[in-house]
Amino acid sequence: MVGVLACIGVIVGSIVAVALSIYLVNVTKGDEEMLNLTNLKLSFTSVIYYQDARTGEYKEYQRLDGSENRIWVDLQDIPQHVIDAYIAVEDKDFYKHHGVNFVRTFAAMINEYTPIKLFSSKQGASTITQQLVKNLTNDKDGSGIDGAFRKIREIFRAIILEKQYSKDVILEAYLNTIRLSNTWAGVQAGANNYFGKDVSELTIAEAASLAGITKNPSVYNPYTNPENNIERRNDILYFMHEQGKITDEAYEQALSEELVLNSEIHENSSVNSYFTDMVIDQVIEDLMEEYDMTEGEATYMLYNQGLKIYSTVNPTLQRAMEDVMSNKDKIYPMTEKTITNDDGTKTTVTPQAAMVSVDYNGGIAAVVGGIGEKTEDRILNRAVDSLRQTGSTMKPIGAYAPALEYKYIHFSKTFIDDYVWMKPDPENPGQEMEWPRNYSRTYTKQPMTVAYAISKSINTIAVRTLMCLTPETSYDFLTNSLNITSLSPEKDVDYAPLALGSMTYGISPLEMAAAYAIFGNNGKYITPYCYTTVEDSSGEVLLETKITSVQAISPETAYIMNRALKQVLIDGTSGGLSPSRLDAVGKTGTTSDDKDHWFIGVTPYYSTASWWGYDEPAVLRVPSYATHPPTLAWRNVMNAAQKDLPSKSFTVPSGVVTAEYCTRTGNLANANCPEKRVGYYTEDNMPIACQTH
Ligand SMILES: [Zn+2]
Numbered sequence: 001m002v003g004v005l006a007c008i009g010v011i012v013g014s015i016v017a018v019a020l021s022i023y024l025v026n027v028t029k030g031d032e033e034m035l036n037l038t039n040l041k042l043s044f045t046s047v048i049y050y051q052d053a054r055t056g057e058y059k060e061y062q063r064l065d066g067s068e069n070r071i072w073v074d075l076q077d078i079p080q081h082v083i084d085a086y087i088a089v090e091d092k093d094f095y096k097h098h099g100v101n102f103v104r105t106f107a108a109m110i111n112e113y114t115p116i117k118l119f120s121s122k123q124g125a126s127t128i129t130q131q132l133v134k135n136l137t138n139d140k141d142g143s144g145i146d147g148a149f150r151k152i153r154e155i156f157r158a159i160i161l162e163k164q165y166s167k168d169v170i171l172e173a174y175l176n177t178i179r180l181s182n183t184w185a186g187v188q189a190g191a192n193n194y195f196g197k198d199v200s201e202l203t204i205a206e207a208a209s210l211a212g213i214t215k216n217p218s219v220y221n222p223y224t225n226p227e228n229n230i231e232r233r234n235d236i237l238y239f240m241h242e243q244g245k246i247t248d249e250a251y252e253q254a255l256s257e258e259l260v261l262n263s264e265i266h267e268n269s270s271v272n273s274y275f276t277d278m279v280i281d282q283v284i285e286d287l288m289e290e291y292d293m294t295e296g297e298a299t300y301m302l303y304n305q306g307l308k309i310y311s312t313v314n315p316t317l318q319r320a321m322e323d324v325m326s327n328k329d330k331i332y333p334m335t336e337k338t339i340t341n342d343d344g345t346k347t348t349v350t351p352q353a354a355m356v357s358v359d360y361n362g363g364i365a366a367v368v369g370g371i372g373e374k375t376e377d378r379i380l381n382r383a384v385d386s387l388r389q390t391g392s393t394m395k396p397i398g399a400y401a402p403a404l405e406y407k408y409i410h411f412s413k414t415f416i417d418d419y420v421w422m423k424p425d426p427e428n429p430g431q432e433m434e435w436p437r438n439y440s441r442t443y444t445k446q447p448m449t450v451a452y453a454i455s456k457s458i459n460t461i462a463v464r465t466l467m468c469l470t471p472e473t474s475y476d477f478l479t480n481s482l483n484i485t486s487l488s489p490e491k492d493v494d495y496a497p498l499a500l501g502s503m504t505y506g507i508s509p510l511e512m513a514a515a516y517a518i519f520g521n522n523g524k525y526i527t528p529y530c531y532t533t534v535e536d537s538s539g540e541v542l543l544e545t546k547i548t549s550v551q552a553i554s555p556e557t558a559y560i561m562n563r564a565l566k567q568v569l570i571d572g573t574s575g576g577l578s579p580s581r582l583d584a585v586g587k588t589g590t591t592s593d594d595k596d597h598w599f600i601g602v603t604p605y606y607s608t609a610s611w612w613g614y615d616e617p618a619v620l621r622v623p624s625y626a627t628h629p630p631t632l633a634w635r636n637v638m639n640a641a642q643k644d645l646p647s648k649s650f651t652v653p654s655g656v657v658t659a660e661y662c663t664r665t666g667n668l669a670n671a672n673c674p675e676k677r678v679g680y681y682t683e684d685n686m687p688i689a690c691q692t693h
Helices: 002-027 037-043 080-090 102-113 128-137 144-164 167-177 187-195 204-213 226-242 248-255 274-291 295-304 315-325 391-405 450-456 459-469 471-481 495-500 509-519 555-570 629-642
Strands: 047-051 058-063 308-311 337-340 346-349 352-359 364-368 414-416 421-424 432-435 447-449 524-526 531-535 541-544 549-551 585-590 596-602 606-613 656-662 676-682
Touching: 002 144, 037 167, 080 128, 080 167, 080 204, 080 226, 128 144, 128 167, 167 187, 187 204, 204 226, 204 248, 226 248, 274 295, 274 308, 274 364, 274 531, 274 541, 315 352, 315 364, 315 629, 352 509, 352 629, 391 450, 391 459, 391 471, 391 495, 391 509, 391 555, 391 585, 391 596, 414 450, 414 459, 447 450, 450 459, 450 555, 459 471, 459 495, 471 495, 509 524, 509 555, 509 596, 509 606, 555 585, 555 656, 555 676, 585 629, 596 629, 606 629
Parallel strands: 047 308
Antiparallel strands: 047 058, 308 531, 337 346, 352 364, 352 606, 414 447, 421 432, 524 549, 531 541, 585 596, 596 606, 656 676
16 A cells, blocks of 8 residues: 555656656746856847838847946956855855755745744845846746746756856856846946945945845835945845954944945936837836836836847937927027916926827837937927827818718818807907907808818818718717827817817827828828837847727828828918928918917828927917928928938829819819819719809
8 A cells, every 4th residue: 555655656756747847948948048148248238229211120229228227347356345245145155055045945935835934034045046047037026836936947047057157157147137226237337326436446335235235126225215225234244244254343344334325326328319218118118017017127127138129210210300309400499488386486488399200100200309408318208298289280180081081071172261150258258259260360251172271271161071070970080090099078079179179188299190190191090109029138029019000091081181281381371391302291280379389291201290389388479580390390300301211102092083173162173263273082072063154
């Protein structure tokens, strides 16, 4: 009987051992690259790439380590007391074990899974080798069975590392990769940033302070939690003294040393572009969501684990945009304005601006979120984060395009240019006003074609078009087909918000650029994105953007709208401001109270939103010399960015027909009509023949 049980025991034991071996071989497949300590110096910088439009090759756009995030230091240049501080607190048997301290691991399990406390938690159970494995693989701690498997993987890998590398190589790798803040790693970056010193100059107390941060870079951060850091520093000094690494005298002196920190703290030496900032924010957000990380973990991974980020930036366009938005050409008048704050104090402000372009794959090709030189990282990006009333740039997407798609209008459909309702006058309480008002505050009271109304931005015609469409249909179109997320379903399903752009919260420039892209992209809407994939240092895909698109309007509607918007830049509200070389269409927008000026421009390569206004909405004083700053800025950016691009035109869908129409009646012209223009139609939505002439 005993023999049988023993037999069964051996069989079960063997099966478990074989299963575990198979498991370990499988999960550690990519380890060779990941745990290659020889290449460590090079492989841990994350890089943002862009795709070269001509060759399709990916090229480097920016390295994310900056010079101060990680500075490699050879072991021989690290003072002994820095090494001692780490070994004393993290792994005092480092030179004795073969990667794993089984006694402490076992004790740690007892500590974790039973009420018995076998040793103080001030010293960790993981060896330096295990911690290095964790830093290199980002295999997180877990609990329960998941945690047990992670531990097994870690132990296995630590043993392998010890077989392959000397203690010195392991220690050097460890000291250069330990996490010391959300962006800094390694003792040299830590010494530079926290103490303003080279690692070779650290005192014993400072070495212990630095070693104390590692356990939890936010809890023991000497800037934000100096008491915690000093307490832990003193524990570490105690261990060093107890283990005979420092003399009594040195111990006493270190304990009494004041914590003196570098006053010029800065996380990065050079300032990132708005595009890089946007990628950083997005990758951190996506890592947190996809891998259930904290912001700190995701940030650390981004800066220190050699990620390869394949972004959508077009560096030529990005540079051109940065150049124009630096405002060295003074396109944007920086007229000062004094505003009174809530507490009665006064602040002087200057206008701000933002610009963002998307390409027709939906990628964000360039973004600048403010005027002037960018002096800090991850600041307000107005192109993405600011919601502003859109004024007349709303008309094409809120009224004309969906009305054309549903065939309520055609290119030269006419409406009478006259007010529609009487409404309470906000400027004269108790009185009524004609609504809508045109920008000129006059009405021709004559039939006016849609094409003309678009080019001259006539409010009455946009409102009458929306009356055919209904605000409900417009709202559905904007939210479902164009993915506009900031309209209020309670307050914005109405004529003023959807035809004239005076919505409750506003829309971001990025959403406007993506929406207008339908006019250059055969009616297809694509949700904008700033990267396609993110790979880890061994080439495994960590994140992938799922590109979502919808055929918002037919290619025919898109092209007919495109032709109507073309007129804006010929003899409309932005007449004469078309960029050179390539075709371009667009729409101006000014809110009725003059607090926001917009231009949204579409070329065969890019759809771009350009906005100008005060951060705290206030009336813009536009000097007479400064007409259309957002349009001029866009034109200059396009001229610079497109000058070397291959010639390209908007695609003409086969279903579009052209015909001459009578400008008086909007109907198909005959020989007697006094003025004719070319209109764009589909066969099933043509005007009748002119009956008047
Ligand atoms: Zn006629």
